[in-house]
Amino acid sequence: MSKKGLLADRRFKSAAGVFKSGFSSVYAQYRAKGIAAGLIKFDIPNLIEVQKNSYDWFWQKGLKELFDEFSPIRDWSEDNLELYFLDYRLEEPKYTETEAKARNVSYEASLYCRVKLVNKKTKEEKEQEIFMGDFPLMTERGTFLVNAVERVVISQLIRSAGVLFVSQFSKGQQFFGAKVIPNRGAWLEFETDSGKVISVKIDRKRKTPVTSLLRVFAALEGRGNPTDDEIKKIFAGAGGRENDYIEATIAKDPSKTAGDSFVEIYKRIRPGDLATEDNARSFIEAMFSFERYDL
Template sequence: MLKPRKLGTNVRMSFSKIEAATEMPNLIEVQKDSYEWFLREGLNEVLRDVSPIVDYTGNLSIEFTDYTIDPTPRYPVEECKDRSVTYDAHMKVGVRLVNKATGELKTAQIFLGDFPLMTENGTFVINGAERVIVSQLVRSPGMYYGDEVDKQGKHNFTATVIPYRGAWLEYETDSAGIFYVKIDKNRKIPISVLIRALCPAGQDTDDAITEMFGTEEMLLATMQKDECAALAEENGTSYREEALKEIYKKLRPGEPPHVESAEILVNNMFFDPKRYDLAPVGRYKYNKKVALAARIEGHTLAETVVNPLTGEIVAEADAPITRELAIAIEDSLVNSVTVRTETGREVKVFGNNTVRPELVLGYDLSEAGVKAGEKVRYSVLAEIIAEADSEGFEGEARERYIKRVAGERAMLLCP
């Protein structure tokens, strides 16, 4: 029987006897949605990454405030093909020039360039030729675990932190029970060297590290392999300085190691958002894998867990940790828990020191850009709360102050 069948915007007559099981899906939905997201949010992220631009004297800075794309393309699609030109539209950005020396401020709309537009078919016309963007499979940012068995039958564990942009961190253990790390695919060093380099002054000694992480056999063996302690005593320097120089020698072989240069290198490598970025996907996966609740679930508590703010006992020692109890412990602002494994070994497990703001404040920080349910750094949040209390704010004024300051420190607040 002849039946009308709609295919896209066209209606055709079908002679088929079997009804179609499903309608034809939108095969270009991924490309179009991705392009729409880039117009809506992606361009903002790109401009935010390069803003502000500061001159070498530090007096002048240019900040990008917003952007607009002309809704009318320069030429229609067919004319672009005939003229062998690109189907695009003018893009303008709002800029703010700040002279820090004089305090002068200028704002203007400037033409940045011609922005390629996507056609209704999900394609681009570049120099008159119709092109498509092909999806690529790349290794997603995040943390990846591995387990290898050596010739002696011992398990050697690995963990790789892959950022969206920046240096890789590859952790591994060996058959001798030493814990190593590779920075940016260079030669491995004991993990204690990296810990000392990142620790503040006074917390880089063996005693301070064992007090922080516990007397773990692998950690003790790793610190014995570490030569920073011996070099510090020999040269009359700190453990941290020797650790920084050791990392610098691995990353910049052939160059004379200086503490100042090494400190700048490490800070730029891991703490500069323009050079190191996990991206939202990588941060989500990282937080999910190293979350305190995910790592203590299924074990037994070796000590009583107490909420540090209220003093309330969250769980007693020797209690089996269920999924519900693990989440309750994580939400009680506890950042480290000692658990007992099936073999009777006690392990100190650390969290990210993050918390959902509504558990502390009683309200969310959505107005400050923190999504509902998203966790923030408790140390930064506690600092904002302390500032609000020291200023004497109460009630709604206190809430407004916390939200305003949280928005200003969003980069520090959100991990």
């Protein structure tokens, strides 16, 4: 193609691009004016469908799944009693939506659960309906009335469950740590310091040597009472530097038995409470049970 032909071709493409851009702009303006004038018809989506479907799922399935996770509730002291959740219902609301606004109260209804208490020792069973609390009701607009104020519950971004590894520089040294974030339950935050001690914070409380937590987990799993040498042996394949950290942590750990570890951790989680080996074990065992802890 000659130079004149190439130049003409470029001018044509440039003009076509300008025409296309201008046409798109004019069409967009026409469409916007047509929609506003009612000339162009389209189906308007249900903008509150997500909120209403979510509320319906929670009432029909989500609440039942929540009760099933905790059922049965056992008597940890003597292990004789078990409490089962059977079903639940809502009573008619005390006030209508309009009355709740006029009285400056919340639009809600009483939630009742039917439960069964089983005595494993005497084989006796007893069913009863109990009051659980006031359950908020959703209006037809997908809103809630809280003290007569209309509010909308929106989705919230939360940190997903998993293990997060972190590192930071301080005073010319690099320190490593990790966070174990469960779907439900207490966070476990591991960190190191300049003394090569590995510590853990349970539920963001005071930190304790990680070897105390290892002894507690071993006892809960029925693996007995690991000695210092057994703990060192577990980390023997991790390399010399890691062994230095374990040895420093063991030296820092005031507890040398699983019973002492239960008490030390309990003191950090519940400071001021009377700490005995029995109640500390019961508390920590319940904290990491499936009903309260889910990775």
